[in-house]
Amino acid sequence: MALINENYLKLPGSYLFAEIAKRVNNFKAQFPDANIIRLGIGDVTKPLPPAVIDGLHQAVDEMADEKTFRGYGPEQGYAFLIEKIIATDYRPRGIELDIDEIFISDGSKSDVGNIQEIFGINNTVAITDPVYPVYLDTNVMAGRTGQYVNGKFENVVYLPCNAENMFRPKLPKQKVDLIYLCVPNNPTGTTLSKSELKVWVDYARENRAVILYDAAYEAYIQESDIPHSIYEIEGAKEVAIEFRSFSKNAGFTGTRCAFTVVPKSLMAMTQTGDAYPLNKLWNRRQTTKFNGVPYIIQKGAEAVYSPTGQQQIKELVAYYMTNAGIITEGLKSIGLQVYGGTNAPYIWLKAPNNMDSWEFFDKLLNETHIVGTPGTGFGPSGAGYFRLTAFGNRENTEAAIQRIKTQLKL
Amino acid sequence: MALINENYLKLPGSYLFAEIAKRVNNFKAQFPDANIIRLGIGDVTKPLPPAVIDGLHQAVDEMADEKTFRGYGPEQGYAFLIEKIIATDYRPRGIELDIDEIFISDGSKSDVGNIQEIFGINNTVAITDPVYPVYLDTNVMAGRTGQYVNGKFENVVYLPCNAENMFRPKLPKQKVDLIYLCVPNNPTGTTLSKSELKVWVDYARENRAVILYDAAYEAYIQESDIPHSIYEIEGAKEVAIEFRSFSKNAGFTGTRCAFTVVPKSLMAMTQTGDAYPLNKLWNRRQTTKFNGVPYIIQKGAEAVYSPTGQQQIKELVAYYMTNAGIITEGLKSIGLQVYGGTNAPYIWLKAPNNMDSWEFFDKLLNETHIVGTPGTGFGPSGAGYFRLTAFGNRENTEAAIQRIKTQLKL
Known part of the structure; x- marks a missing residue:
């Protein structure tokens, strides 16, 4: 009788991205015309360098x-x-x-x-x-x-x-x-x-x-x-x-x-x-x-x-780091507590007013139509935090920050 | 104190290909002008199909x-x-x-x-x-x-x-x-x-x-x-x-x-x-x-x-299977016991005269300058057997069989 590796059963289900998808889909069903910007995923968007x-x-x-x-x-x-x-x-x-x-x-x-x-x-x-x-x-x-x-x-x-x-x-x-x-x-x-x-x-x-x-x-x-x-x-x-x-x-x-x-x-x-x-x-x-x-x-x-490749990846990194700067400065300008973003493409922020990560997720989605990642998804000490990433394109990143500045009710 | 996974230490060293390389190198040192043909490795030689x-x-x-x-x-x-x-x-x-x-x-x-x-x-x-x-x-x-x-x-x-x-x-x-x-x-x-x-x-x-x-x-x-x-x-x-x-x-x-x-x-x-x-x-x-x-x-x-891809891989397989046929028929024609080669690119042969796998390896190398793989490398029941593969190019495969027919002393 073949036995499974029961250690796998100890893993709690990985509900983070499934739960995000569910909430986004619910939102879309309610507001089909909303232009959602995703700043939650750690995936790049620019093409491979020419070299x-x-x-x-x-x-x-x-x-x-x-x-x-x-x-x-x-x-x-x-x-x-x-x-x-x-x-x-x-x-x-x-x-x-x-x-x-x-x-x-x-x-x-x-x-x-x-x-x-x-x-x-x-x-x-x-x-x-x-x-x-x-x-x-x-x-x-x-x-x-x-x-x-x-x-x-x-x-x-x-x-x-x-x-x-x-x-x-x-x-x-x-x-x-x-x-x-x-x-x-x-x-x-x-x-x-x-x-x-x-x-x-x-x-x-x-x-x-x-x-x-x-x-x-x-x-x-x-x-x-x-x-x-x-x-x-x-x-x-x-x-x-x-x-x-x-x-x-x-x-x-x-x-x-x-x-x-x-x-x-x-x-x-x-x-x-x-x-x-x-x-x-x-x-x-x-x-x-x-x-x-x-x-x-x-x-x-x-x-x-x-040499060309090295120059091109420098430009690629600089592009994303400019996004990181735009996000960091934008969030700080409205009084949020922001970490990271200086030496990394990730911006980690404290949800305001002692909200929990998912409350802030819903608030950001409802008020600004932006999707980020709740900090709790990365472990217990992520509770009350939230991750945004700099891997979007410039236009979306700027639009997202503009919305956060003008539409997010703090 | 970090501990290693000691199960790794139970593995006997994988000496097969190292031992083959050593014996081939010794042979080359003795006979630097010998034109060695390798029919031992399970790697393909034809380029990727155009599709x-x-x-x-x-x-x-x-x-x-x-x-x-x-x-x-x-x-x-x-x-x-x-x-x-x-x-x-x-x-x-x-x-x-x-x-x-x-x-x-x-x-x-x-x-x-x-x-x-x-x-x-x-x-x-x-x-x-x-x-x-x-x-x-x-x-x-x-x-x-x-x-x-x-x-x-x-x-x-x-x-x-x-x-x-x-x-x-x-x-x-x-x-x-x-x-x-x-x-x-x-x-x-x-x-x-x-x-x-x-x-x-x-x-x-x-x-x-x-x-x-x-x-x-x-x-x-x-x-x-x-x-x-x-x-x-x-x-x-x-x-x-x-x-x-x-x-x-x-x-x-x-x-x-x-x-x-x-x-x-x-x-x-x-x-x-x-x-x-x-x-x-x-x-x-x-x-x-x-x-x-x-x-x-x-x-x-x-x-x-x-459709083009399917046609091209059929031709690729047919090419190697023609090699397999050449090897199988050639070995049989000199009275060797030969298995496989009909539905697979591998030819498995019994070393003649109750030789062990490595004795036959040396004999084949010395008399015909062909490198194959001793069957013992695949487990205890491989003892006394020998593997040749059909993945060479046609010219080498034909030359190898010609040598086996004319130079191998049985």
């Missing part, structure tokens, strides 16, 4: 000719792409990496979801709260979290991030083994300075913990003291895995390419206390369960690193 | 324009592709499937590797022997197999396939819960008829087992009584998940697209005896840990289903 388009077309042509056709590639990704990542994203920041320390993948969602597989079941997991749900859900599925009781999993250490601590998580009081950090943060849009991040690296070194560092929004950092890579912090290569993505810097959300750095000096332990390199485990995981990213897509990603 | 190339170029152009740009798509794949799969691959064989019963993925390797996640740890796994190593290794990693003792994992039921049973596995004597079947088979190139497959479906129905049916080589079936889908067998929708791929029928080994069918009527059980739909669990797995196949690649796969 990437050229790279993709060239690669497609190569696949049409027996002499240049590519079959199975290395599961870890092609060296032509990894070398450019090292030379462009890491070496200029004083970080040296070997080719076999970077693994190209089809997305950070896959990697941050799969990474927990190489760790034992008996690790204590810490997540910031609010959080990107994949970190938590994948650990639930693996059986690492215990039961869901009063809105929290009993064996998970939640690190609240809120206005009181300016969205900087405090070190946990109990010992933890795996720590998920997302900087710049989704959903709060906030960051950690080098000295703030150093506290976490030091904690991990002292406690032999591993930091799973999601830097998917690294390209949006504008301020100089914010680290782009955790490896800018001394000793981080001994304690951290870093996740990067082409989704948000180059518009690859529907094109699918990302990479993960697993330094060879990073160890975790066996039950009997022997250190074992995580690079070797991740390599075994990827070579056994993954067959690499399409050659065509890797050539598109490579084009991101040409 | 696919057109589909890819068009999709790249769509990604360059804000009006047609695609960001995040459905994790399960686009309906435009799933609808064509149903209409072309299933409906003409009398199999009706709903759109939400098919999940597009980046490869069958990923899917056959990840599928075990939705099952509990306490399932008994049966694999045919020899076998595609991913089925076994991913269950080892998950902790479902026990220790590796005398070349076998102690909790896995091995179903020997050899010349004595004409490579048709016998039903297991002990009760099993998850059964991996690959038809047409990699590595043996053999198949099961409808009545032979029905025995397995009936077993699964009686024992509430689940069959994980890898049909990656379905397009190579030439004979009429061989089922292309397990759902041609009555009742299979209640017991089987089917894996299909564009890798071998359309040359997508480096382009990465496949799909998996999880019928909504397929159930597995909780410990307390409640039936639970596996479709729902796989959907949760995919939406949590995967973000879909690139839009561009899905458009390339869609082009496989145009």
